[in-house]
Amino acid sequence: MRIDDVRRITLGTFVRPAGETGGEPRLEGVYGYLVRHEHGFVLLDTGIGAGDEETEAWYRPQRVPLQQALAVAGVDLADLMLVTNCHLHFDHCGGNPLLGATPILAQRAELATARAGDYTFDHLIDHPGSSYREIDGETEALPGLHVIPTPGHVAGHQSLVVECDDGSIVLAGQSHDTASQWSADVLAVGARTLGHADPLPTAPAWVERLLAFDPRRVVFAHDAAVWVPTG
């Protein structure tokens, strides 16, 4: 497996309203990531689910159906052997009902939160025949494919690390909204090594866990920018 065996798929866009940006409305992409693992295709995130009228009016999403997004990569829904979501908000699990019995890897706590209501749209979770594999915390789901808890945006958020022959790639999901925010956290982790003294910014503890894989790339759910190490 090589880093180029991990491919971004575009699942749509939405308009984050001015009330959430503190300025102008902002267009944001919704990206999933397809891993051509030696055991089969693995997908992180499935797109923007159908919301209620209020949500549609607030975010004004334009969707790319999951089948269509996968077809661009030459892949069919039936080719997926494992799916996971960075978290279960409606813009990350919208295509889950299309998955039939394909296993969906989910943090137990995140799934419980989603099932408790007032978190996502119920029809996106527990579709007929759905097959969740619940995990608690970090796990190596397949050889070289690590699930790492990255709480912050939501408590049950998780990211993937894919160890490839030519280095690791982190599929961060929405651990950060933008690559720049991740970049700032990487500098924060190394601030003392760089000779800086307090007061200093802090970064979540899991940033160091992700950096331990020495990633060659870090990619995100809502930002097409790709982080690469400064060397």
Ligand SMILES: [Zn+2]
């Ligand atoms: Zn999101």
